[in-house]
Amino acid sequence: MNISNVVRALARVSLALTFVVIIAGSVVRMTGSGMGCPDWPKCFGYLIPPTDVSTLTYAEGRSYGAGQMVLRNDTLWVANEAITGTSLFNREKWYKYPKHDYATFNVLHTWVEYVNRLATVVYGIPVFLLALFSLLLLIKRGDWGVFLLATATVVMVGFEAWLGKLVVDGNLIEHSITYHMFGSIALVALLSVIVFRMSVAKLDARPSSVFTHSLLALAVLIFVQILLGTQVREHVDVIAKFESNRSLWVDMLPLIFKIHRSFSLVLLAVAIWLYRRSHQEPMIGQFRLAMLVLIAEVLVGIVLGYFHMPALAQPLHLFLGALSFGLIFYSWLRARFRG
Ligand code: HEM
Known part of the structure; x- marks a missing residue:
């Protein structure tokens, strides 16, 4: 081996x-x-979580393992020990789940x-x-x-x-x-x-230092943009708690959204410069792919920002953001160390 x-x-x-x-x-x-799942690493006290609320409903004659939960009067109850349900709910055998009061299935x-x-x-x-x-x-x-x-x-x-x-x-x-x-x-x-x-794999020749440094600069810019995006997302999370109409979310976002949006122009300017310059440099496959991913990322961002934040675009935006960072960072490693 x-x-x-x-x-x-x-x-x-x-x-x-x-x-x-x-x-x-x-x-x-x-x-x-x-x-x-209210608990961790198990889920409602089960290794494989329930598929039906009846599993979490207290019932006479049913066996409950230690740590397994039932939902009763909007409260999560955890079995102290292995027990079989009796006609009356015996509170001595159960304790209220202490970590939080979120009790829904x-x-x-x-x-x-x-x-x-x-x-x-x-x-x-x-x-x-x-x-x-x-x-x-x-x-x-x-x-x-x-x-x-x-x-x-x-x-x-x-x-x-x-x-x-x-x-x-x-x-x-x-x-x-x-x-x-x-x-x-x-x-x-x-x-x-x-x-x-x-x-x-090895590159045929060493890329110019201006190209190499610019790749690193783009990786740093994407990283900053990801952190800005995460700030936007923290606000989205707060807004989503009290406003279910997605088409209103973007208008309710603070200045950080506009900063995040405009910062894309800086990123794009550096990316376009790098792309044009790349024709004079040794070919790095990951860099070409990164350019496509970056364009797709900005397009998905535009869909989020101007087309009422469709739910599916959220994971896609996050994924493409992380992927574009990975590809540019890898391109820089290859350019810098000629790998
Ligand atoms: C290269 C450019 C971009 C990158 C790398 C990027 C990256 C990100 C990241 C990582 C998040 C956090 C996502 C999450 O935690 O779920 C985010 C959120 C967001 N971005 Fe971007 N973004 C870019 C461009 C844009 C553009 C151009 C727009 C709008 C015109 C935009 C609009 C948004 C919005 C609305 C959110 C909040 C989405 C949510 O809450 O799920 N982004 N961005």
Whole structure:
């Protein structure tokens, strides 16, 4: 078994799954399913969550495992121990779920959140294996770089999971969405560097330094734009709580929306300059793709901003934003280190 090949494959799979997890998280938000599972890591105390509210309705003769929940009088009750339902609800055998008072069952919300959690667990597998195999690479070839990057990736995934759990537990940390987004972009960057280091492709010639620096500048600009977009989104979340009519949302947004929108012009100007310049530079495949993704991203942004914020455009906008960052960052790595 060639360890380099395994590390390369694991890094690619992990990077691809990072985008899947970003999309899954965004679908949770688009459908408002964040509280679909009140507890963590189980869901209403079950490994596989209920598909019908009857499972969460207290009934005589039914068995409940310790930790399983029932919905009663708008309250979530958790079984203290394994019990069988009697004709009267014995409050001594149950306690009120202490972490928050959100007590509703909506099968769509529960399953969207559950699938999101499954995606995260599946994501954890190649990331963990990547760290393990990078340790072997360190032992065999003394490759500290990949090992440290893979370790940082595991730590970052742990941080993201911890942040997600805090939000589910009802700890509303200010700007938690921004931190979460920051973590996702950091994961894209870390895994891109590993994929790059393990890659065997080489550019024919070294791109000019002005082109290389401009690629880095564009990656930084996209990162800033993503953080601005996340601020817009935090406001959208607040507005969505009291106004269900999507066509009114954009007009209610504060100045940050206009800043985010106008900042796209700066991005586009740099991207167009780079595109024109790229004809005199060695061909970088990821850069061409990034240009298409960036155009698509701005178009989806326009759809959000001028066509009443269609729900499907929300995860797409987030996904294309993260993807354009990843592709430009990777193009910069190739240009800078001639990979
Ligand atoms: C390259 C350009 C752009 C990038 C990288 C970008 C990125 C982002 C990101 C990452 C978010 C947060 C999404 C989320 O957390 O779910 C966001 C939100 C948003 N962006 Fe952009 N954006 C760009 C251009 C635009 C343009 C041109 C417009 C409008 C004309 C726009 C309108 C919006 C709106 C309305 C939101 C809030 C969407 C929501 O709440 O789901 N964006 N943007």
